[in-house]
């Protein structure tokens with residue numbers, strides 16, 4: 346009864362709860378893990394910096410990058426496809442497109458074999474970065490993600506992509522910290538960028554440059570350290586970690602697969618709703634305990650009387666009619682108490 350009413354109250358507060366277990370576990374959570382892009386940040390990346398290596402014409406570079414990203418489903422891809430309109434870039438056909446999860450994308454466009462991705466990916470492909478490699482730190486220090494573009498194994502252009510924190514993130518994180526939780530950022534982005542984004546937040550740990558399958562392993566490691574872990578994320582790459590966590594929390598603004606893998610969804614992707622969810626979990630569990638108390642007390646009094654156990658001492662015997670009335674009253678008090686959750690202020 347409490348869980349049912351609590352779930353309904355959550356829905357009104359923008360917290361969708363898929364299973365009762367999540368509501369019961371959430372209040373015991375000791376560690377909260379957050380994905381960066383789309384969870385802590387807005388997930389609406391914009392290209393704000395670029396470095397032209399003057400090997401290909403700039404417009405040509407934008408064409409290659411945007412054509413390749415137009416097929417990608419990665420959140421960063423939006424930054425490129427948005428730019429097309431402003432820059433009068435026309436898209437070209439891509440063959441042999443491949444997405445290398447957590448690293449970048451590759452494909453063939455005309456006479457070019459194109460690769461687009463982070464520094465580790467370029468190094469893996471054996472592409473010489475020269476001093477452009479420093480951009481990862483230089484721009485990363487300002488919280489930007491650096492993406493390198495290579496054509497035929499040669500670096501031709503570098504993009505600096507900005508994705509600011511959601512306006513509500515700082516407040517939510519500060520309050521979660523105050524609630525005594527251990528807070529961890531978990532991202533596939535590079536360490537410098539992750540640190541820069543984390544600077545404004547009271548996080549306990551920043552784990553960066555993790556591939557999607559490693560995200561799940563990090564959650565497992567925390568659980569082995571006797572932590573009860575809730576993970577908040579929005580992407581395909583978060584799905585295995587969301588499923589592994591004791592409570593998976595998806596952003597309603599995120600991908601369907603993240604929402605499916607999680608047991609709680611924050612409808613608007615606002616992390617302050619996570620505080621509401623925690624409060625609701627505490628209140629629901631308290632409510633369940635109160636109900637158990639009511640039920641026990643009625644039974645403790647009612648059963649011995651009904652059974653006539655007390656008769657020899659007190660001459661008390663419960664008539665079946667009164668017994669059933671007491672039973673009903675016990676149920677009614679449980680229901681009334683559970684319904685109080687509806688008025689819980691979140």
Ligand code: ADP
Pocket residue numbers: 380381382414417418419421422445446447448449450461462463490491492531532533534535555556557580582
């Ligand atoms: P996050 O954990 O922040 O959601 P991902 O694991 O999805 O990040 O990606 C990690 C990094 O891989 C990105 O920061 C980016 O540098 C690179 N990357 C992945 N996919 C792409 C893409 N389609 N275009 C450009 N860069 C990409």
Ligand code: MG
Pocket residue numbers: 380381382383384578579580583
């Ligand atoms: Mg994400």
